Amino acid sequence: MGKKSSFPWKPVLIAAAGLGVLFCCLAVAGGVTAYYMTKNQVAQVEPVKTEKNQPVRPETQSAGEEPTALPAKTAVSKPTAKKPANAVSPTVKPSPEKKAGSVSDGSKSGLTGKQEITDHSIFDDFSSNALNWSQYDDGTYIIVIENEALSMQVKEPDKLDWVDFPVDFIPYEIKFDVKGTSGKQDGTFGVYCQNLNENNFYYVEFDLETSEYVITEVKDDVQIPLTKQNASGQYWQKTNAFKTPSTSVNRIAISCYLDNITLFINDKLVDQVDVKKPLEKTANGAFYVYAYPGAGENGYKVIFDNVEIFQPVQ
Secondary structure, three states, rough: OOOOOOOOOOHHHHHHHHHHHHHHHHHHHHHHHHHHHHHHHHHOOOOOOOOOOOOOOOOOOOOOOOOOOOOOOOOOOOOOOEEOOOOOOOOOOOOOOOOOOEEOOOOOOOOOOOOOEEEEEEOOOOOOOOOOOOOOOOOOOEEEOOOOEEEEEOOOOEEEEEEEOOOOOOOOEEEEEEEOOOOOEEEEEEEEEEEOOOOOOEEEEOOOOOOEEEEEEOOOOEEEEEOOOOOOOOOOOOOOOOOOOOOOOOEEEEEEEEEEEEEEOEEEEEEEEEEEOOOOOOOOOOOEEEOOOOOOOOOOOEEEEEEEEEEEOO
Protein backbone atom coordinates (compact mmCIF):
# COMPACT_ATOMS: atom_id res chain seq x y z
CA MET A 1 0.00 0.00 0.00
CA GLY A 2 1.26 3.58 -0.82
CA LYS A 3 1.85 6.49 1.91
CA LYS A 4 -1.05 8.99 2.39
CA SER A 5 -0.16 12.71 1.63
CA SER A 6 -0.50 15.42 4.65
CA PHE A 7 -2.41 18.97 4.71
CA PRO A 8 -0.06 22.00 4.37
CA TRP A 9 -0.73 23.48 7.91
CA LYS A 10 2.46 25.41 8.27
CA PRO A 11 1.79 28.06 5.61
CA VAL A 12 -1.72 28.55 6.95
CA LEU A 13 -0.52 29.10 10.51
CA ILE A 14 2.11 31.58 9.40
CA ALA A 15 -0.51 33.59 7.46
CA ALA A 16 -2.91 33.62 10.41
CA ALA A 17 -0.20 34.82 12.74
CA GLY A 18 0.65 37.65 10.36
CA LEU A 19 -2.95 38.78 10.18
CA GLY A 20 -3.20 38.77 13.98
CA VAL A 21 -0.14 40.97 14.31
CA LEU A 22 -1.55 43.34 11.65
CA PHE A 23 -4.87 43.72 13.51
CA CYS A 24 -3.11 44.38 16.78
CA CYS A 25 -1.03 47.14 15.19
CA LEU A 26 -4.10 48.73 13.67
CA ALA A 27 -5.89 48.63 17.02
CA VAL A 28 -2.99 50.24 18.83
CA ALA A 29 -2.62 52.92 16.16
CA GLY A 30 -6.35 53.71 16.30
CA GLY A 31 -6.29 53.98 20.07
CA VAL A 32 -3.33 56.33 20.04
CA THR A 33 -4.96 58.51 17.38
CA ALA A 34 -8.23 58.70 19.33
CA TYR A 35 -6.38 59.59 22.52
CA TYR A 36 -4.56 62.54 20.95
CA MET A 37 -7.66 63.78 19.16
CA THR A 38 -9.66 63.69 22.39
CA LYS A 39 -6.90 65.40 24.30
CA ASN A 40 -6.71 68.21 21.77
CA GLN A 41 -10.47 68.74 21.91
CA VAL A 42 -10.47 68.85 25.69
CA ALA A 43 -7.59 71.31 25.69
CA GLN A 44 -9.53 73.63 23.36
CA VAL A 45 -12.61 73.84 25.65
CA GLU A 46 -12.44 76.68 28.26
CA PRO A 47 -13.49 75.52 31.71
CA VAL A 48 -16.58 77.31 33.07
CA LYS A 49 -15.64 79.47 36.07
CA THR A 50 -18.21 79.40 38.87
CA GLU A 51 -18.46 81.78 41.82
CA LYS A 52 -20.54 81.57 44.96
CA ASN A 53 -23.44 84.03 45.10
CA GLN A 54 -22.51 86.94 47.39
CA PRO A 55 -25.31 88.33 49.61
CA VAL A 56 -26.27 91.95 48.97
CA ARG A 57 -25.33 94.04 51.97
CA PRO A 58 -28.26 96.17 53.06
CA GLU A 59 -27.63 99.87 53.44
CA THR A 60 -28.02 100.51 57.12
CA GLN A 61 -27.59 103.67 59.13
CA SER A 62 -24.81 103.67 61.64
CA ALA A 63 -25.92 103.92 65.24
CA GLY A 64 -23.78 107.00 65.65
CA GLU A 65 -24.92 108.62 62.42
CA GLU A 66 -27.25 111.61 62.55
CA PRO A 67 -30.74 110.83 61.21
CA THR A 68 -31.80 112.32 57.92
CA ALA A 69 -33.21 115.80 58.37
CA LEU A 70 -36.97 115.87 58.11
CA PRO A 71 -38.70 118.44 55.94
CA ALA A 72 -40.36 121.33 57.73
CA LYS A 73 -44.08 120.95 58.31
CA THR A 74 -46.25 122.73 55.80
CA ALA A 75 -49.92 122.60 56.55
CA VAL A 76 -52.58 122.78 53.86
CA SER A 77 -53.34 126.32 52.68
CA LYS A 78 -50.30 127.79 54.40
CA PRO A 79 -47.86 129.43 51.98
CA THR A 80 -44.66 128.76 53.89
CA ALA A 81 -43.32 126.22 56.34
CA LYS A 82 -44.66 127.13 59.73
CA LYS A 83 -43.68 124.40 62.14
CA PRO A 84 -40.24 122.85 62.23
CA ALA A 85 -40.10 119.08 62.34
CA ASN A 86 -37.76 118.62 65.25
CA ALA A 87 -37.08 122.07 66.69
CA VAL A 88 -40.64 122.42 67.71
CA SER A 89 -40.90 126.00 68.92
CA PRO A 90 -41.89 128.56 66.28
CA THR A 91 -39.53 131.14 67.63
CA VAL A 92 -37.25 131.86 70.54
CA LYS A 93 -39.08 133.39 73.45
CA PRO A 94 -38.01 137.03 73.81
CA SER A 95 -36.72 138.48 77.03
CA PRO A 96 -39.57 139.90 79.13
CA GLU A 97 -39.17 143.59 78.52
CA LYS A 98 -42.26 145.77 78.43
CA LYS A 99 -42.84 147.61 75.19
CA ALA A 100 -43.94 151.18 74.72
CA GLY A 101 -47.62 151.80 74.24
CA SER A 102 -48.99 150.63 77.58
CA VAL A 103 -52.73 151.06 77.92
CA SER A 104 -54.01 152.74 81.06
CA ASP A 105 -56.66 150.67 82.76
CA GLY A 106 -58.92 152.83 84.86
CA SER A 107 -61.02 149.87 86.02
CA LYS A 108 -59.08 148.47 88.96
CA SER A 109 -61.33 149.74 91.72
CA GLY A 110 -62.76 146.33 92.58
CA LEU A 111 -63.83 142.91 91.39
CA THR A 112 -66.72 142.75 88.94
CA GLY A 113 -68.79 140.04 87.38
CA LYS A 114 -67.53 136.58 88.36
CA GLN A 115 -64.00 137.67 89.15
CA GLU A 116 -62.34 136.03 92.15
CA ILE A 117 -58.91 136.26 93.75
CA THR A 118 -57.33 134.48 96.73
CA ASP A 119 -53.79 133.80 97.89
CA HIS A 120 -53.62 130.73 95.67
CA SER A 121 -56.20 131.24 92.88
CA ILE A 122 -57.85 133.65 90.46
CA PHE A 123 -60.84 133.53 88.15
CA ASP A 124 -61.30 136.26 85.56
CA ASP A 125 -64.21 136.83 83.20
CA PHE A 126 -62.62 140.12 82.10
CA SER A 127 -65.66 142.14 83.01
CA SER A 128 -62.98 144.62 84.12
CA ASN A 129 -59.24 144.62 84.66
CA ALA A 130 -59.49 144.44 88.41
CA LEU A 131 -56.91 141.62 88.38
CA ASN A 132 -54.38 143.90 86.71
CA TRP A 133 -53.39 142.19 83.46
CA SER A 134 -50.69 144.06 81.57
CA GLN A 135 -52.18 145.81 78.54
CA TYR A 136 -50.50 147.66 75.69
CA ASP A 137 -51.01 148.60 72.08
CA ASP A 138 -48.20 149.91 69.90
CA GLY A 139 -49.89 149.06 66.61
CA THR A 140 -47.95 145.82 66.18
CA TYR A 141 -48.30 144.09 69.54
CA ILE A 142 -51.81 144.45 70.92
CA ILE A 143 -52.92 143.02 74.26
CA VAL A 144 -56.13 144.60 75.52
CA ILE A 145 -59.26 143.73 77.43
CA GLU A 146 -62.22 144.38 75.13
CA ASN A 147 -65.75 143.03 74.91
CA GLU A 148 -65.21 141.37 78.29
CA ALA A 149 -62.38 139.18 77.01
CA LEU A 150 -58.58 139.29 76.75
CA SER A 151 -57.60 139.97 73.14
CA MET A 152 -54.04 139.22 71.96
CA GLN A 153 -52.84 140.14 68.49
CA VAL A 154 -49.47 140.25 66.71
CA LYS A 155 -49.58 142.06 63.37
CA GLU A 156 -45.97 141.57 62.29
CA PRO A 157 -45.17 138.20 60.66
CA ASP A 158 -42.85 135.79 62.47
CA LYS A 159 -43.20 137.67 65.76
CA LEU A 160 -44.37 136.62 69.19
CA ASP A 161 -45.93 138.40 72.15
CA TRP A 162 -47.00 137.30 75.61
CA VAL A 163 -48.63 138.48 78.81
CA ASP A 164 -47.65 137.20 82.25
CA PHE A 165 -50.24 135.81 84.61
CA PRO A 166 -51.03 138.49 87.24
CA VAL A 167 -50.46 136.15 90.20
CA ASP A 168 -48.07 135.85 93.14
CA PHE A 169 -48.43 132.07 93.52
CA ILE A 170 -47.17 129.20 91.34
CA PRO A 171 -49.72 128.60 88.54
CA TYR A 172 -49.76 124.80 88.44
CA GLU A 173 -53.31 124.61 87.08
CA ILE A 174 -54.37 126.79 84.14
CA LYS A 175 -57.84 126.70 82.57
CA PHE A 176 -59.30 129.05 79.97
CA ASP A 177 -61.68 129.52 77.06
CA VAL A 178 -60.11 130.45 73.73
CA LYS A 179 -61.30 131.14 70.20
CA GLY A 180 -59.85 132.43 66.97
CA THR A 181 -61.20 135.14 64.72
CA SER A 182 -62.95 134.44 61.43
CA GLY A 183 -60.84 133.56 58.41
CA LYS A 184 -57.55 131.72 58.11
CA GLN A 185 -55.64 131.17 61.33
CA ASP A 186 -52.24 132.72 60.58
CA GLY A 187 -50.47 131.65 63.75
CA THR A 188 -50.44 129.72 66.98
CA PHE A 189 -51.05 130.47 70.64
CA GLY A 190 -50.00 128.80 73.83
CA VAL A 191 -49.10 128.79 77.48
CA TYR A 192 -45.70 129.22 79.06
CA CYS A 193 -45.58 127.48 82.42
CA GLN A 194 -42.84 127.17 85.04
CA ASN A 195 -41.38 130.12 83.13
CA LEU A 196 -38.14 130.37 85.09
CA ASN A 197 -36.33 132.60 82.57
CA GLU A 198 -35.98 133.03 78.81
CA ASN A 199 -33.83 129.88 78.57
CA ASN A 200 -35.72 127.59 80.95
CA PHE A 201 -39.48 126.97 80.73
CA TYR A 202 -42.21 124.64 79.48
CA TYR A 203 -44.76 125.47 76.83
CA VAL A 204 -47.93 123.99 75.40
CA GLU A 205 -48.81 125.35 71.96
CA PHE A 206 -51.91 125.07 69.78
CA ASP A 207 -52.88 125.50 66.12
CA LEU A 208 -56.62 126.01 65.66
CA GLU A 209 -56.31 125.78 61.87
CA THR A 210 -55.04 122.19 61.94
CA SER A 211 -56.34 121.09 65.38
CA GLU A 212 -52.83 120.32 66.58
CA TYR A 213 -50.80 120.81 69.73
CA VAL A 214 -47.25 120.31 70.98
CA ILE A 215 -45.69 120.14 74.46
CA THR A 216 -42.04 121.08 74.93
CA GLU A 217 -39.45 121.72 77.59
CA VAL A 218 -36.78 124.36 77.04
CA LYS A 219 -33.82 123.75 79.30
CA ASP A 220 -30.65 125.82 79.11
CA ASP A 221 -31.94 127.14 75.76
CA VAL A 222 -32.21 123.59 74.35
CA GLN A 223 -35.64 122.43 73.21
CA ILE A 224 -36.71 118.98 74.37
CA PRO A 225 -39.95 117.73 72.77
CA LEU A 226 -42.23 116.01 75.27
CA THR A 227 -44.93 114.90 72.85
CA LYS A 228 -44.23 111.79 70.81
CA GLN A 229 -43.25 111.92 67.15
CA ASN A 230 -46.10 111.42 64.72
CA ALA A 231 -46.01 109.39 61.49
CA SER A 232 -44.28 112.27 59.71
CA GLY A 233 -41.53 112.44 62.29
CA GLN A 234 -42.83 115.64 63.83
CA TYR A 235 -43.88 116.38 67.39
CA TRP A 236 -47.09 118.25 66.60
CA GLN A 237 -49.99 115.94 67.41
CA LYS A 238 -53.43 116.12 65.84
CA THR A 239 -56.47 115.83 68.08
CA ASN A 240 -60.20 115.62 67.48
CA ALA A 241 -60.91 117.22 70.86
CA PHE A 242 -61.08 120.72 69.34
CA LYS A 243 -64.42 122.14 68.30
CA THR A 244 -64.58 123.52 64.78
CA PRO A 245 -64.58 126.01 63.15
CA SER A 246 -61.75 128.01 64.69
CA THR A 247 -64.19 130.63 65.93
CA SER A 248 -65.74 128.05 68.27
CA VAL A 249 -65.01 128.40 71.97
CA ASN A 250 -62.67 125.68 73.23
CA ARG A 251 -62.03 125.04 76.91
CA ILE A 252 -58.41 124.11 77.61
CA ALA A 253 -56.99 122.88 80.91
CA ILE A 254 -53.27 122.43 81.57
CA SER A 255 -51.71 120.92 84.68
CA CYS A 256 -48.09 122.02 84.65
CA TYR A 257 -45.77 120.58 87.29
CA LEU A 258 -42.00 120.26 87.22
CA ASP A 259 -42.06 116.54 86.45
CA ASN A 260 -45.24 116.15 84.37
CA ILE A 261 -47.70 118.07 82.20
CA THR A 262 -51.30 117.06 81.48
CA LEU A 263 -53.56 118.50 78.77
CA PHE A 264 -57.36 118.49 78.60
CA ILE A 265 -59.36 120.02 75.74
CA ASN A 266 -63.12 120.38 76.21
CA ASP A 267 -62.99 118.04 79.22
CA LYS A 268 -61.26 115.33 77.19
CA LEU A 269 -57.86 114.01 78.30
CA VAL A 270 -55.62 114.64 75.30
CA ASP A 271 -52.10 113.97 76.55
CA GLN A 272 -50.00 113.44 79.65
CA VAL A 273 -46.21 113.65 79.46
CA ASP A 274 -43.41 113.07 81.92
CA VAL A 275 -40.42 115.38 82.13
CA LYS A 276 -37.31 113.23 82.47
CA LYS A 277 -35.00 116.13 83.21
CA PRO A 278 -37.23 118.68 84.90
CA LEU A 279 -36.40 122.27 85.68
CA GLU A 280 -34.97 122.88 89.13
CA LYS A 281 -37.36 125.62 90.27
CA THR A 282 -40.98 126.59 89.84
CA ALA A 283 -42.02 129.92 88.34
CA ASN A 284 -44.89 131.96 86.90
CA GLY A 285 -46.54 131.47 83.52
CA ALA A 286 -47.98 133.43 80.59
CA PHE A 287 -50.24 133.38 77.54
CA TYR A 288 -48.52 133.96 74.19
CA VAL A 289 -49.42 134.46 70.54
CA TYR A 290 -47.23 133.88 67.48
CA ALA A 291 -47.84 135.12 63.90
CA TYR A 292 -46.62 132.92 61.06
CA PRO A 293 -43.99 134.21 58.59
CA GLY A 294 -46.68 134.26 55.90
CA ALA A 295 -49.32 135.97 58.03
CA GLY A 296 -51.43 138.67 56.39
CA GLU A 297 -51.57 142.34 57.31
CA ASN A 298 -53.63 141.63 60.42
CA GLY A 299 -51.22 138.99 61.65
CA TYR A 300 -52.77 136.60 64.14
CA LYS A 301 -55.32 137.19 66.87
CA VAL A 302 -56.95 135.03 69.54
CA ILE A 303 -59.34 135.80 72.37
CA PHE A 304 -59.10 134.38 75.90
CA ASP A 305 -61.88 134.35 78.47
CA ASN A 306 -62.95 132.77 81.76
CA VAL A 307 -59.39 132.24 82.91
CA GLU A 308 -58.94 130.13 86.03
CA ILE A 309 -55.46 129.76 87.52
CA PHE A 310 -54.62 128.19 90.84
CA GLN A 311 -52.08 126.45 93.01
CA PRO A 312 -53.47 123.40 94.82
CA VAL A 313 -53.30 123.65 98.58
CA GLN A 314 -53.07 120.80 101.06
